[in-house]
Amino acid sequence: MQLIAKLVEEEEKNCKVDEQQLNDCYIQAQHWAHRGVMLFDAIASTVQLCQNKLFPEYQKVKDELPVPVQEKLQKRHQGIEIIGRMLERIxxxxxxxYETETPNRELPRVSKPELIDILSNETNPESARQAIAKKFKEIGDRRYKCIAEIRELAERRQQRWLNFVEKKVLPIVDGIESGQRYSQPLVAQLKNENPNWSTKLDDWFKIYHNLHLNLLHALEQMEVYPMQVKTKTPIDYTHHEPFDVQDDESLPNEYIKEVIRQGYEYLSQKSKVKSQKSKEFLVLRTAQVVVVKN
Structure with a gap:
């Protein structure tokens, strides 16, 4: 009975360690399930706002512009329509x-009656030792499988979330920023050519600002934020990706001359802990920059 009590005590210690691992994985799986819900809600509400308000308002302004002006803006119209379709498709x-359930596993353990049963059926001490070792290994394998299943679920949810934001949401934001950048000189030119339509052209151009603002708000709801990348500062290779190198005698080597593509970061799971004094952000997508090489 002393041997059984000792084995039960050891099993209890091992089980507590495994239960802590399981609980950590379960919390992580729940965390990414919650972020999946946040992501869907943010995307759905943003798309609804665009369909019900932003695009109808844009269409109204577009139709009020003179036909020759509309024709000159045709490629920009097509770009905005593509952005609308991209939004609908995600x-x-x-x-x-959108997953709200995370399976809760109860870890198996070797009970005192099971040990008594094993020992009572074995008269040879070595056979009893082997039978007990086999039982502990069997239970240990089952516990490991339970933990691995929840860990894999958490990792799968995390990877799907990260891939979705990076591959499906950020390209839309990039498209809006690109459209805004390329449209600005054309709109300025059309305002000079058609001063009577200057206000309407400004109203038309606001579609980019409004779309960009709403997508950034959606990202904020997902706890994703644009990086604060400053030019004329040293490159940080953990956050910045060299897109090109250029000479510039006014800046030292390895300094950022220009930001080509915005980088993004997301709030870490650790920042959810109330005792955490400062928020921690992880890189979702590095910023592409032009680096000085003299």
Whole structure:
């Protein structure tokens, strides 16, 4: 009975360690399930706002412009329509990330009656030792499998979330920023050519600002934020990706001359802990920059 009590005590210690691992994985799986819900809600509400308000308002302004002006803006119209379709197409894929349930596993353990039963059926001490070792290994393997399943679920949810934001949401934001950048000189030219339509052209151009603002708000709801990348500062290779190198005698080597593509970061799971004094952000996508090489 002393041997059984000792084995039960050891099993209890091992089980507590495994239960802590399981609980950590379970919390992580729940965390990414919650972020999946946040992502879908943010995407769905943003797309609804665009369909019900922003695009109808834009269409109204567009139709009020003179036909010759509309024709000169045709490629920009097509770009905005593409952005609208891209937004519509991510709603259903985002719905797949909407998971509210995480299976709760109860770890198996070797009970005192099971040990008594094993020992009572074995008269040879070595056979009894082997039978007990076999039982502990069997239970240990089952516990490991339970923990591994929840850990894999958490990792799968995390990777799907990160991939979705990086591959499906950020390209839309990039498209809006690119459209705004390329449209600005054309709108300025059209305002000079058609001063009577200057206000309407400004109203038309606001579609980029409004779309960009709403997408950034959606990202903020997902706890994703643009990096604060400053030019004329040293490059940080953990956050910045060299897109090109250029000479510039006014700046030292390895300094950022220009930001080509915005980088993004997301709030870490650790920052959810109330005792955490400062927020921690992890890189979602590095910023592409032009680096000085003299």
């Amino acid at each position: 709603v259903e894929p985002a719905r797949e990330l």
